[in-house]
Amino acid sequence: MMRSISSAWREAPRNRSVYSFPFVRMLPHPLAFLQLLLVASVAFAQTWKATPFVPPSLPLVVKTPYLSTWIPQGTAEGSLNSGWASFRDGSVIGWMGKLRVDGEFFNWMGPGLKAVQKDMTFTATRTIITMACGGVDLVATFLSPVEPTDLVNQSIPFSYLAVEVSSNDAKPHQVQLYTDISGEWLAQSDQILTWETIAGDTVNHRFSLQNETRFNETGGRLRDGGVMYSTKQVNGMTYQIGQDTVVRSLFETTGVLNKTVDPQFRAIGDRWPVAAFAYDLGTVGTTKTTPIVSTIGYVRYPLIALLNTSNVNIVRGPYYLTLYGSVPGMIIVLLNDYPNALARAIDFDNKLTSDALAITPQNNDYADILALSVRQLFGNIELTSGWDGTIHVPTDIMAFMRGRLTNTVDIIYAAWPAFLYTYPAIGRYLLEPILTYQANNPSQSGYSIHDIGASLYPKVTGPSNESYPVEECGNQLIMALSYTKKTSDNSLITKYKLLYDQFATYLTQNGLYTATQLSSDSYAGELGNQTNLAVKSIVALKAASEIFQILGDNSKSKQYDNVAASFLGQWQSVALSSDKSHYTLSYGNDSSWGLLYNLYADRLLGFNMFPQSVYETQTKWYATKLDEFGIRLDSRSSDAKTDWQLWTAATLTDETLRTTMITLVKKYAKSRINSGSFPDRYNSENGVMSTFEGRSVVGGHFALLLVPDVKNASTNSSGGGNNGNHGGHTGGAVPSVSPVLPMAVALSVALVYVLF
Ligand SMILES: *[C@@H]1O[C@H](CO)[C@@H](O)[C@H](O)[C@H]1NC(C)=O
């Protein structure tokens, strides 16, 4: 039997750069060396228009930790049809798109190279790609909604694909559209797949696994739950589940599918079962057709296994179950809502762009960095609700963030500006499991835990043994006050005031001359007397003072205010280098320096307690430290961080330097040296990324949106940093869902299957 293109591609899915150039591919073997040269020399000359730039990896469907599909770009010319899309870890995701134009077929998604990519645009929530299929242009919009102000919407693990076509040569054409997905959306190819198709007002294809392993991520995948591919039942729509080559060639030759479902369940990679849709679009002219919409989702229940303090596994379900009783019912709403969802997404994208442009009117660099950060951040977070034995309780909300560890305090902290900008309550829901755990497990050490899950997500079994004492105590206090100021909701500080008192006490005793320990930048190693950690302590103690003032405890408030003021005075005498040119990385080491990014919190909270001279000294110093791709984190190595650079940019007293710093981060992002989902750590000299891919800390890129203008800030010490001119979606308003959350007491371990 003839081997299909698709199976050839499956065997060599990583050779994107070589296969991307048709003219290169045709070279005979003896000229293979030339082929390499050609690839190397034309790699940067992509043939389509890219707006705003070619990112290291292009988000396609990025909605949850396990619904995360990308097209790596980097040095390769990653068009929509130069190879298969990738799961976040780089493994293949089978998603095929074909268009039949007057009987001739073109592959526009997945390998095949018959359609020609003309345009690629990404925004915060969308990726829009135009493919020329002979006389017809096809525009594919990949929309992953980001609607954090609506917890139900934000928790829905579904994204949209919408396709529009139009004639590009003024002639009418007969057009049929085809797409299919493989079981790779769910697991690796050796797993046995089962499936079904349910056809009603919508047609839902569903893939699941014969052997499910709950709460056990292996090789990046969970092997749990179901992938659903759905579309509305419309005239001329046909569907099929069957072997890839059989289903695809049926479409290629006839333009319609069989409306049948292959009865033989088998491994994902055994004659590759695919779930397909085809649509007869009839005669297509120069007017764009109305969008053909499908949804792709990855549904799991429960989402999280959370060990409670008596070591009992409490399962938590997706938050949307507080509203929707069944997933198919929800899919009908989603499919009908597409035009509105698109309009809301465009509003979100435009608002973000204009807010970013208000910060850096000189160019779009800041807006572009933010656009690439949004889906990556929210795609790492799941919003859950507890089960009380009868219902999913709408007020029992916790959010979980997948990473090396779960809900790491300093990662939530790095991303905090994005929550403050979009919807501060999301940040609070991420803190909730950490604070609950600590409230129930009083710590002997007196400092904040570092995370809530040493086991790999989605098992949440309690904190790891890692400790970042000053770092996390400071982060907790700063986050608590900024949440409270932004929302005017005092419930967080009221509920956990004993912990906040404990953290402030710890900082009082340990926050100025810090013992040898890690900071958030743990890869840089331990260090004693960290100047930047002490900045955090000082701002956090001032935050503790405000927290207790809000709580009406004036004596505690005064106490922490005094400590903060005393620390600040001492800090100024030990932290400055002897030639007064810069603040050191570690007290007394004049040759050391680093980004003093924790000063950002002084601006964020509107304290402006550090003298203006500190900001000015650092600004002058950084100006002498610009490498090719930005500023390194500190004097220990050329490691640079995108998030902390943008935090630091928000502390500069010089607007030109601030714009330059942003531009250098963008230069790195668009350098095409790397291919990974927005890697946040890299070498500032050569732009080569480190291993930090797809992380939530990109939420830190929002830092500049939260502080008032630099020039104003330097003269305005009246506080109220939460009322910045560029306040985000929520402004200073109280969130629309009350964040006052009595925890449901009676959670049940019963598993409720609501899929069908
Ligand atoms: C959430 O989705 C519904 C449609 O299901 C829509 O009516 C509503 O406006 C959305 N909410 C937000 C805040 O976008």
Ligand SMILES: *[C@@H]1O[C@H](CO)[C@@H](O)[C@H](O)[C@H]1NC(C)=O
């Ligand atoms: C699925 O589970 C069955 C029974 O436990 C086992 O025999 C089979 O090998 C498993 N298959 C896979 C693909 O893991």
Ligand SMILES: *[C@@H]1O[C@H](CO)[C@@H](O)[C@H](O)[C@H]1NC(C)=O
């Ligand atoms: C998780 O799954 C892997 C692969 O199927 C298996 O080897 C391992 O034993 C499982 N771990 C647990 C804790 O179930």
Ligand SMILES: *[C@@H]1O[C@H](CO)[C@@H](O)[C@H](O)[C@H]1NC(C)=O
């Ligand atoms: C279409 O369905 C018919 C019967 O339902 C079957 O005989 C035929 O093999 C199917 N063709 C394909 C390509 O699946």
Ligand SMILES: *[C@@H]1O[C@H](CO)[C@@H](O)[C@H](O)[C@H]1NC(C)=O
């Ligand atoms: C943990 O959950 C079990 C089962 O619901 C319950 O009996 C126990 O009281 C819970 N422990 C705590 C500390 O909430």
Ligand SMILES: *[C@@H]1O[C@H](CO)[C@@H](O)[C@H](O)[C@H]1NC(C)=O
């Ligand atoms: C911390 O936990 C990790 C993972 O469980 C383990 O490998 C390591 O040895 C532990 N370290 C200490 C100091 O206990």
Ligand SMILES: *[C@@H]1O[C@H](CO)[C@@H](O)[C@H](O)[C@H]1NC(C)=O
């Ligand atoms: C920090 O600096 C103080 C004062 O110079 C010194 O006594 C202390 O040993 C230093 N701590 C560390 C961990 O280096």
Ligand SMILES: *[C@@H]1O[C@H](CO)[C@@H](O)[C@H](O)[C@H]1NC(C)=O
């Ligand atoms: C001082 O800082 C520099 C640069 O970070 C470092 O190389 C050096 O080892 C430090 N010296 C001491 C004594 O720690």
